[in-house]
Amino acid sequence: MVVLMRQRDRSERAARARGQVGRLAEAGVVAVAATFVDTAGITRVKGVPLGAFERAAGWGVGATPVFDAFGADDSIVDTPVANPAGDLRLLPDLDRLVALAGQPGWAWAPADRWTQDGEPHPGCSRLLARRMQDRLADSGYQALAAFEVEWVVYPEAEREAAEPVPGLPGPAYGMNRLIEGSDYAVELLRALAAQGVRVQQFHPEYAPGQLELSVAPEPPVASADTAVLVRATIRAVAARHGLAVSFAPCVQAGGVGNGGHLHISVSRDGHNLFSGGDRRFGLTAEAESFTGGVLHRLPALLAIGAPSVASYQRLLPSHWAGAYACWGLENREAALRLVTGSAGERADTANVELKCVDQSANPYLLVAAVLAAGLAGLEGHATLPEPVQLNPDSLSEQQRAELGVARLPTALAEAVDALATEPAFTDAFGPGLTETILAVRRAEIAGFADAGPEEIVAATRWRY
Ligand code: GLU
Ligand code: MG
Numbered sequence: 200m201v202v203l204m205r206q207r208d209r210s211e212r213a214a215r216a217r218g219q220v221g222r223l224a225e226a227g228v229v230a231v232a233a234t235f236v237d238t239a240g241i242t243r244v245k246g247v248p249l250g251a252f253e254r255a256a257g258w259g260v261g262a263t264p265v266f267d268a269f270g271a272d273d274s275i276v277d278t279p280v281a282n283p284a285g286d287l288r289l290l291p292d293l294d295r296l297v298a299l300a301g302q303p304g305w306a307w308a309p310a311d312r313w314t315q316d317g318e319p320h321p322g323c324s325r326l327l328a329r330r331m332q333d334r335l336a337d338s339g340y341q342a343l344a345a346f347e348v349e350w351v352v353y354p355e356a357e358r359e360a361a362e363p364v365p366g367l368p369g370p371a372y373g374m375n376r377l378i379e380g381s382d383y384a385v386e387l388l389r390a391l392a393a394q395g396v397r398v399q400q401f402h403p404e405y406a407p408g409q410l411e412l413s414v415a416p417e418p419p420v421a422s423a424d425t426a427v428l429v430r431a432t433i434r435a436v437a438a439r440h441g442l443a444v445s446f447a448p449c450v451q452a453g454g455v456g457n458g459g460h461l462h463i464s465v466s467r468d469g470h471n472l473f474s475g476g477d478r479r480f481g482l483t484a485e486a487e488s489f490t491g492g493v494l495h496r497l498p499a500l501l502a503i504g505a506p507s508v509a510s511y512q513r514l515l516p517s518h519w520a521g522a523y524a525c526w527g528l529e530n531r532e533a534a535l536r537l538v539t540g541s542a543g544e545r546a547d548t549a550n551v552e553l554k555c556v557d558q559s560a561n562p563y564l565l566v567a568a569v570l571a572a573g574l575a576g577l578e579g580h581a582t583l584p585e586p587v588q589l590n591p592d593s594l595s596e597q598q599r600a601e602l603g604v605a606r607l608p609t610a611l612a613e614a615v616d617a618l619a620t621e622p623a624f625t626d627a628f629g630p631g632l633t634e635t636i637l638a639v640r641r642a643e644i645a646g647f648a649d650a651g652p653e654e655i656v657a658a659t660r661w662r663y
Contacts, residue, residue, distance in 0.1 A: 204290075204317035213257030215293050220249050223306050226298045233260055233291045233310040234427055236324060236561040238639045239271040240506055241662065242427055245289055246305075252291075259288025259313060267322040267635050271507060271559070271662050276642040278635050280322060287312045287320050295424050300390035301435035309424045321631050324563035328420045331570040331627060335465075338574065340472075340485075342465050343416035343550070344566055346426040348558070349457040350433055351408045351450045352380065353443045358661065365408020365450075366442060376403035380410065387412075387436045396429060405519070406455040416462065416550070419570060423562035426459070430558070447663045448505070448557035449512035452652040456513030458520060459558035461504075462538065463569060464550035465489050473537075473549035479586060480528050480537055481545065490526065490535060490551050491583045492576015492623070493569060497524045497534055497555065497607055499621035501614035502640055503568040504556030508647045509659040511610050513557055516592035521554030523591040525604040526583060532590045534607060555607055559663050564636075571627035615640045 223231075230248045233255070237243055243266055247255045268281040275281050291308035299305045312323035319326045335342055357363035369376030377384065384401060391398050397415035404411045412433070414425055430446055437444045449456040464473045465486060476483030482490070493500065505514055516522045521534035528537045534555040540548025556565060575581075584603045591604050599605070608614040615637060618624055625633045647655050 202319065204313060209257040212290075212293060213253050216253045216256030219293060219296055220252050223296075223298055224249055227304060228298050228306045229304045231255075231291065231296065231306045231308055232299075233289050233308055234431075235262075235266075235289060235310050235312060236427065236563060237266050237269050238322075238561065238636055239269055239643070240559045240561045241269065241271055242431070243269075256291060256293060259290045260310070262287050262289050262312065264320065264322065268639065270639060270642055270646065272646070272658065274642070274646070276639050278638040280631070280635055286315060288315060292424070295421075297394050297428075299432070299435065300393040301387070301432045301439070307428060307431065309427060321629055322635060324561050324567065325420065325423070327628065327632070328423060328563040328567040328570075331567045331574075332419050335570055335574060338577065340465050340467050340577070342419050342463055342570060342573075344419045344422035344461060344463045345414050345416040346422055346562060347411060347413045347458065347460040347462070348426065348429050348433065348446070349404055349409060349411045349459070350430075350444045350446050351406060351457065352383075352410060352437060353408065353445070355438075355441050355443050358443045361657070363660070365406075367403070367408045367410075369403065371405045371409075372403055383437065383440045383442065384410075386439070387433060390432050390436055391429065394428060394432065396425060396432075406450070409455070409457070416464065419463075419566040420563070423566050426562040443661075445660050445663065446558040447656075447659045447661075448507060448510045448559050449656050450660050452512060452656045455518050456520065457558060458513070458554060459556055459560060459562075461553045461556060461565060461569065462550045463553065463573075465573065471546050471549055473551065474539065474545040479583075480539060481549065482537070485577060487583050488576045488579070488581045489573040490576070491581030492574065492579065493551075493553065493572045494524060494526055494535055494583065495576070495581060496572040496621055496623060498614055499617035499624055500568055500572060501555065501608055502611070502618035502636070503624070504553070504560045504565050505614065506561075506611070506640060507557075507559035507659060508611050508643055509655050510557050510559055511608070512652055512656060514555055514607060517590060519554070522607055523587075523599075523604050524607050525587040525591055525602070526551070527587040530587060530589075532592065533587055537586070559659070567627060568624055571623050575623040611640060612644050615644070
């Protein structure tokens with residue numbers, strides 16, 4: 200049944216926005232950036248001056264449905280949604296409206312996409328994620344999720360270079376690198392705190408010029424919103440320091456890439472099902488089923504979570520990217536790493552980390568897909584095989600076969616074929632969105648058909 204947006208809801212939203220506009224104006228805000236993420240994982244935006252925001256909050260901002268057919272390079276893929284006739288409405292989520300500390304004068308809100316007649320747009324990934332979150336709740340479960348953000352910093356001038364050299368030359372996890380980026384990091388952390396983002400950790404990562412930041416868990420839709428906000432803030436503050444940033448899965452062919460790991464836990468009646476259970480490492484049967492549902496669908500999930508051709512230059516063994524379909528306790532080479540936390544805090548902290556995904560993914564589509572897979576696992580009482588407690592790449596083919604550990608797809612085409620025939624995803628997405636996702640992915644594959652690794656990385660580096 201299609202839920203229509205009622206006239207009263209629109210008036211209430213507009214009235215609420217009126218109050219918020221006053222406060223934002225006092226804080227020096229001039230305009231609101233309303234964002235959504237497209238099929239290819241690019242965050243697209245419409246800006247609304249404060250004077251027009253009340254109306255936009257109630258009745259929406261115009262946006263073409265053709266955005267669903269955009270590739271990461273802005274090409275328009277020939278699909279039914281690429282029809283130039285028609286228009287949608289972006290409805291900013293007033294619960295997330297916030298002044299941007301890293302972009303003085305701007306505020307931000309993530310938007311849902313509705314039709315002009317007040318129906319949810321079937322291609323809106325944020326509404327899809329909300330539906331999956333509600334479906335989980337209808338089954339009696341609540342999920343908490345958090346995206347880890349990794350990025351590489353460059354001096355702005357390197358953007359023009361054929362082979363850009365990252366900034367912050369200090370060693371991986373090194374205090375030297377933190378000192379080199381000290382002022383940038385402090386302004387970034389201050390901006391995120393001012394925007395209500397609860398950062399838990401910040402550190403220099405493994406690759407040259409790479410940094411990482413992790414945030415507190417939230418309900419899934421909120422975690423995807425936060426991923427968008429955090430990346431925008433990282434980029435905006437960097438620009439004020441003469442720095443360019445890349446969140447692309449691979450910024451240098453052969454190097455360690457940027458992951459976009461997703462942590463997720465599920466609770467029932469306020470009890471975290473990833474702790475205090477009678478299964479391995481304290482898992483409950485339900486947490487095992489949820490995780491099993493994800494594990495068994497990883498090849499298809501990669502078409503959502505590792506959706507760019509460049510993703511497969513990151514998703515390599517011995518890169519801590521989780522290139523094998525297996526799970527293990529704190530195993531950084533497993534696609535699913537069980538994280539328990541310390542004794543005494545596990546009821547709060549235990550979760551599973553999906554490592555094989557990166558930030559070319561649309562975070563809303565990704566949380567929707569993970570919830571769909573987890574729900575399918577719960578409904579089918581899925582179980583987990585033996586955990587893997589070493590680098591699966593160090594095993595022989597035969598040992599891996601005995602353990603049931605498979606290499607994940609090594610190219611996007613394999614993942615796309617798996618997605619096309621995975622009912623847990625195609626049913627959740629619906630035929631229109633499924634067809635659009637497949638068409639956009641296949642166009643990206645065709646676009647890079649003759650490209651070598653360096654060319655793919657160069658074409659992707661500054662898109663994310
Ligand atoms: N940069 C690695 C990746 O591509 C992850 C490193 C880590 O374990 O945090 O996923
Ligand atoms: Mg990391």
